[in-house]
Amino acid sequence: MRKNVWLPKLKKGRWCYITTFLLVNTFAFRAAAQQSNQDSTTSQGEGIYSVFKKFENLKFSGYIQPQFQLAQSAGAPSFAGGNFAANSNNRFMLRRGRIRMEYTMLQHDELPSVAFAFQFDVTERGVQIRDFYGKIYENHFSTFHLTTGMFPRPFGFEVNYSSSQREAPERGRMSQILFRTERDLGLMLSFEPQRKNAALKNLRVEAGLFNGTGVAAPTDYDSHKDFIGRVSLKPSLIAKKLVLSGSVSHYNGGMRQFGKQVYRLNKTVAGPMFQVDSAETNIGKIATRRYYGADAQLKILNKWGATELRGEFITGRQPGIATSSEVPSTEPTTDEITFVNNLPFARKVGLPIYHRRFNGAYFYFLQDIKTNRDQIVLKYDWYDPNQEVKNSEIGRLGSNTNEADIKFSTLGGGYIHNFSNNVRFTFWYDWVTNRPTQLAKYAHDYKDNILTIRVMYRF
Template identity: 80%
Template sequence: MKNNVWLLQLKKSNWCYFTAFLLVNTFIFRASAQQGVQDSTISQGEGIYSVFKKFENLKFSGYIQPQFQVAQSAGTPSFAGGDFAANSNSRFMLRRGRVRMEYTMLHKDNLPSVSFAFQFDINERRIQIRDFYGKIYENRFNKFHLTTGMFSRPFGFEVNYSSSQRESPERGRMSQTLFRNERDLGLMLSLEPQRKDDALKNLRIEAGLFNGTGVAAPTDYDSHKDFIGRVSLKPTEVAKNLTFSGSVSHYNGGMRQFGKQVYRLHNTATGPVFQVDSAETNIGKIATRRYYGADVQLKILNKWGTTELRGEFITGRQPGLASTSEVPAIEPIAEEVTIINNQPFTRKVNLPIYHRKFNGAYFYLIQDIKTNRDQIAIKYDWYDPNQEVKNREIGRPGDNTTEADIKFSTLSGGYIHNFNNNVRLTIWYDWVKNQATQLPKYSHDYKDNILTIRMMYRF
């Protein structure tokens, strides 16, 4: 009997030990598991943090600009987003859809060391690269950087002023003709101090070499490179409530003459005439492309908000074609059909180059209405592609002048409402005037005024 009781007590004590063992081990296992989860979470957090630190200077931005336009007449040729279709005088369009990524690697004192950026333009018509460049900064004096790739040409103010910030829907006719799509492939050395306490912090000097054919060109069709230089004063307070900025720019380049026919304007007894020079020595020469420009910007703080005045003037020499004063983006050739023995034969011929002296300008008046949430703006611009021929001298029989020699001026204005930092409404009207010429289409002012209503969304 005693043995049975002892055995029963032993069994109970063993069960208690076994139960205690299980509880202790369960506690230890759970504690270890919890500690493992915490360690794993810490490890993952450290990993995410390191990735975040690596890409904290990676920035994304973009905007879209859907708009509606009405022109005075169907098929209007226009610099407000491209020509209208032959049988249309109104259209919805996605003017721009931009996506931009920019990354900056910082050196000590949070100053840039290396950066790169790319930007695409996406709309209902195409996808096109806008920016694709890298910058390397010197970090000894923190004053210079080198840019290589595709980027905006360093000339003037309007060419470099972002379409997400500009008050008018489009750049002026002059800027669009001289610098189609604004960008080009090349390299540029810049003096632009990075330290805020640098004595030259408000100065920027840029000098670069470029293909000259622009972003739309499939390739550079000659080996000649164009030089562009600009000296700028960044916005500087010159008096109480008055800020001034401006720059001077120079473009020195040209394009190869592939054919022997070159047209230059000469004064004759009957008036200015384009006369052809067909010397064989013209082939391979560089047709001069040379611009001189200056721009200023003034901001005045007053009880109505901010009043801003801008102006820019450019003059120089421009090689072009009979039909356009714009420098060709591709080799200027055309197909010519000849009949031999009643059979058509097609051959490619080089188009003649036309040399013209031009000038152009624009002027802005922008007024905030109490705050920059609401603004009114007025703009006047002109572009005279051939300042040596005027009005009814253009289109005179035998003088070889064309639509490419007509001076256009545009008075425009509108209302801008910023719903917030991300949404903007622009209502803008362009009154476009051309010289009255002897050309049938432009014997009087062509009806090409345009109303633009645009929404912009940006992030």
């Protein structure tokens, strides 16, 4: 065996001395390190606790909604997540992917003083802002607060009902057309008592001014601001097993007319038709956008869990363009080519504006099955974008009516299973119907029923 020639030749006593010295120093080093680690851990704990106390009111939440959909025909137009591609009748999609952060600064009596929130929607279609606002609470009466930024419009129930809580996969056609993306930029003053013993704690009054163009608009294309007001009764026990809530809402706004052509529906011998007013004075006028709405929710507690009935009705006047009853999110103009000295010159010309009177509604029936883990839901809704003309008259030659004037109704139903507090399964089917028109595409009921199977994960 080879000897370790590099080891010094020491006597036996010296080896014992060196071994003892190394052991003592090793134990001393470990003790000092342990004490140092304890001090460090204590210091880190105090630091983490102070950070936690500072940000204990900071909350993160979110949810994702992957789903599979099957349409009755390829290329079906749909308000259940957007139109299908021309050659496809089924799809996997990430309907929503929301990440939300909110922070509330509390006073000494645990009432809010300042709050802010932001929320993003992340899907395969891109990233979009959904909420980005702040709130200032008055601290004397603890009754009023001011909201500024991008937030849901204070109108009705369905527009403000979160997609993470809503039983139907989508809001109704009416809500989507009148309030696309639900949110807008503006400011809002709210009367909402914060103290638990306040006499009017179940009453909420909101009034705000908004751009009117919604989240989808890159900018506000006119100087006109829209007013939205809402008076709400929060869920209140009106009998032993009856809980009632509801609201009335008003929208008073409009949009600038960039062109001189304005179409209004008139009754004629031949039937209702859009007739044009081409006065130059129409340019710059505000096209009226005015809604009136009322909603109510009644929950009946019973041995099955709960039965709930909901309903909302909206009517009013809506400016749009020829092919859509929705208020344009971008400036309603087009490029027109003219020739000056035989040279082409492009200028912007305002699109014709169509004035329509509309109405729409939805009704829910919800029933728990023993527990709130399982639920059966039925929903019926309609949206009539032009209540002054019947579907059978739409498309008549010379009437200037088209797809934007068709009334649709939808009967939806589904089964919901809450696998846990964080996972929900939804099986839903929409029967979408329209009465025959004189348009070739809608000469019969268009085959646009949709099956939706969704899993929602939330935290």
